[in-house]
Amino acid sequence: MTVSPNDTSPTSSLTPIRWQLRRAATAVICALMGVATAASGSNNGTPFITGETLGILYNNTSNQNGFEFTVGDSPITVTSLGRWVVSGNTGTHTVYLKSVSDGATLGTALVNTSGATAGAFMYAALGTPVALAANTSYYVLSQEIVGGDWWYGSSTALTTTSVATINNAEYFDGTSYHMTGSTGAHSQGPVSFTYTTTTAPFDHAAVLSIMRLVADYDINLFGGNYDAGWVRSVFQMGIMSAYRALGDVKYSDYALHWGTVNRWQLYVGDPRFADNQACVQTYAELYLENQIPQNGVMIAAAEKTFDAMVASPLPGRQEWWWEDALFMAPPAMARVAKGSGKTQYLTLMNNMFWDTKAFLFAPAVGLFWRDANFINSNIFWSRGNGWVLAGVARILEVLPTTDSRHADYEQLFVQLAGKVRTLQSADGFWRSSLLAPNTYPNPESSGTALFTFAIAWGINQGLLDRATYLPTVTKAWNALVTAVNTQGRVGWVQPPAAAPGPASQNDTNDYGAGAFLLAGEQILKL
Secondary structure (H helix, E strand, O other), X not given: XXXXXXXXXXXXXXXXXXXHHHHHHHHHHHHHHOOOOOEEEOOOOEEOEEEEEOOOEEOOOOOEEEEEEEEOOOOEEEEEEEEEEOOOOOOEEEEEXXXXXXXXXXXXXXXXOOOOOXXXXXXXXXXXXXXXXOOOEEEEEEEOOXXXXXXXXXXXXXXXXXXXXXXXXXXXXXXXXXXXXXXXXXXXXXXEEEEEEOXXXXXXXXXXXXXXXXXXXHHHHHOOOOOOOHHHXXXXXXXXXXXXXXXXXXXXXXXXXXXXXXXXXXXXXXXXXXXHHOHHHHHHHHHXXXXXXXXXXHHHHHHHHHHHHHHOOOOHHHHOOXXXXXXXXXXXXXXXXXXXXXXXXXXXXXXXXXXXXXXXXXXXXXXXOOOHHHOOOOOOEHXXXXXXXXXXXXXXXXXXXXXXXXXXXXHHHHHHHHHHHOOOOOOOOOOOEOOOHHHOOOOOHHHHHHHHHHHHXXXXXXXXXXXXXXXXXXXXXXXXXXXXXXXXXXXXXXXXXXXXXXXXXXXXXXHHHHHHHHHHHHHOOO
């Protein structure tokens, strides 16, 4: 834990004696004020903070001060941001709403304290309300200036509504984020927000139940088969989704055992071959969960392979010559880059990805051909394009927003999702042959699950319009649920292939279950 100097040292503009007097006066003021919950300004919505016991006054840093919080089981929409007004405040403060996962700013509001009622929150509306995903963490932070307006330190204790939980007081020093003071419902400032709620579009208990059913069925089906090929690797990605969604360590333990049995090695054969690198996605996610030196072995073999690829790069159309590769390898590279700090992996990934895109993407259609054998044909494979769309989502999950190609990935994601949406069948499934659905009229669940994961993820990230895409996801998830039998087997999974093809209700495979679990995690956040 990093302890903020904000709560341990006197304001630079005060002498020690005057500082002690200020502290004593503050204690009296706080006792007299007690709990104050009044609010002013633009606060269209329910205030999150319902009560406050104020701490000690400061104005000794130029940080962004506030708290970290986690949304509960249902999403919320933030409508305005607020800052507490201390008597004598006159400044205008930028209040930020940020994502904890990558520090991205999701919205800002300018809170003008001049003439505002002291001893209350002053709110200012966001330009556009921001939807926050369930079970996801965010920051609310107010920009402060040394010697400027006074604010209260992290000993300030808050009470809140039940839609979210404050984890700790937090500040951003311009470079990194720091917890300050004790864990729990504390804040510097303090800051607040207002919100609205909507009924969750899915029954969370039902989603969690079917995710557990699917995960357990496949674990029991394959028993001690710890193969690290792409088929099992996609299932392990789903197992990590099950772990995050269900909070059950038996799933992370299962993935950990799988990696240990495989000695954290890439799958047998050419280590540069994208399918053999799919296992690295889960290896790296386990490492990112606990980045201690002894866990470096989890990504060591991947680093060795990626170092060799950096030293001797090949064009994407040669290394990643088939569309499936864009799901198997680039997200693995991006995760190892995050864990190792080796940005050269991102440079290599970007160069190869966009060369493959130039090779396999049909701009007139807005879809990807599977490989060179299909270029200039009218055959576009559902699962293959699912691999691409889901692969771009999994790249963006960990790619720094500062990366030079980040916006390009987002643009491709939105473009591809827009095309895919128009090709969904009335029953919610996508057929194996996207432009010729009657060629194989049976449902196909693996491509459908990959599209469902990616589109739900895009809605949750604000990349896809909720009103436009939620009906697509709803139909798709409801269709996928019908593919799961009472034991947890995901049916209608097209067998391993390199082109559109048939599937039966009894056809199942690990990658179908893995894609289903990836989708379920995102469905819960809608």
